[in-house]
Amino acid sequence: METLFEYYIETDAFHLKYAKGEPAVKEQEFHDYNEFVFFLSGSSFFISKNIQQELAPGSLILIPKENFHQFCVKNPKSYVRLILAFRDTAELSSLTAEIMDTVKVISEPDERVVSEFEHLMEIVTSALSDDEKKLYIRASLHHLMIHLKMTASDAVCNHMRLSPVVRQALAIIDEAYTENLSVKSIAEALFVSPSTLAHKFSKELHISVYQYLIKKRLSAAHNLITHGETLSAASAKSGFRDYSCFYRLYKKYYPS
Numbered sequence: 001m002e003t004l005f006e007y008y009i010e011t012d013a014f015h016l017k018y019a020k021g022e023p024a025v026k027e028q029e030f031h032d033y034n035e036f037v038f039f040l041s042g043s044s045f046f047i048s049k050n051i052q053q054e055l056a057p058g059s060l061i062l063i064p065k066e067n068f069h070q071f072c073v074k075n076p077k078s079y080v081r082l083i084l085a086f087r088d089t090a091e092l093s094s095l096t097a098e099i100m101d102t103v104k105v106i107s108e109p110d111e112r113v114v115s116e117f118e119h120l121m122e123i124v125t126s127a128l129s130d131d132e133k134k135l136y137i138r139a140s141l142h143h144l145m146i147h148l149k150m151t152a153s154d155a156v157c158n159h160m161r162l163s164p165v166v167r168q169a170l171a172i173i174d175e176a177y178t179e180n181l182s183v184k185s186i187a188e189a190l191f192v193s194p195s196t197l198a199h200k201f202s203k204e205l206h207i208s209v210y211q212y213l214i215k216k217r218l219s220a221a222h223n224l225i226t227h228g229e230t231l232s233a234a235s236a237k238s239g240f241r242d243y244s245c246f247y248r249l250y251k252k253y254y255p256s
Contacts, residue, residue: 030219042079
C-alpha cells in the first residue's frame with residue numbers, strides 16, 4: 001500500500017506531518033531531529049532500546065534525536081498518526097534536554113495534550129495561510145514542551161523487555177560507536193560469546209548488532225554534515241574506517 005500523507009508542513013526548525021497508511025520508513029530508524037508522535041488509530045508495536053510495547057490509540061511517543069526506534073505496523077490501512085518533529089534550538093535547549101532525555105511512551109496523555117494535538121489537526125487543515133499555520137505550530141510546540149515538563153514524568157509508561165546483555169551492549173555502542181567496535185569485541189567486554197550476543201540482540205531489537213552500529217554512525221555523520229562538516233570528515237569522526245563504504249551507505253540512507 002502506498003503511503004498517503006494528508007498534510008505536511010515544514011520549516012528549518014520543525015515539521016508537522018498528519019498521515020495515514022504505510023509508514024515512510026518500514027525499518028529501524030535513527031534521525032537527527034526530535035519527534036512527538038501522536039498515535040491516532042490502528043495497530044502498532046513500538047520498539048526502541050528501552051521500550052517494547054503495543055501502542056494504544058491516543059498514545060504519545062517522545063523520541064529524542066539519534067535514538068533507535070521502529071513502528072511495526074500490522075494493518076497499514078488503519079494506521080493514522082500526527083508527527084510533530086523539531087530540531088534543537090537555543091530557545092528550547094533546556095526544555096529539550098530535560099524532556100527528550102530518552103524515548104518515552106505516554107499511554108494516556110492528559111486532556112491538555114490531547115486537545116493540543118486536536119487543535120493542530122484543525123489548524124493545518126483550515127483555510128489559514130501556510131505562514132499562519134507555521135506560527136500556530138511553533139506556538140503549539142512551545143505549549144507542549146512547557147506542559148510536558150510539568151506533567152510527563154507522572155504519565156510515562158515504559159515497558160522494558162531487554163535482557164541485561166542487550167542493554168549493556170547498547171550502552172557500549174552508544175558510548176563508543178566512533179571506536180573500532182565489532183560483535184566480537186562487544187561480546188568479549190560482556191563475557192559472552194559473539195553468537196549469544198548476536199542472537200539476543202536480533203531477537204529483542206529486530207536489528208543486528210552490525211546494523212545498529214552502522215545506523216548509529218550514519219545518523220551521527222548526517223548530523224555533522226548538516227552542521228557543515230565535509231563527507232570525509234564526518235565519516236572519520238563517526239567511526240567509519242572505509243570512506244567508500246561510508247559513501248555508499250550514506251547515499252543509500254540519505255539520498256537527497
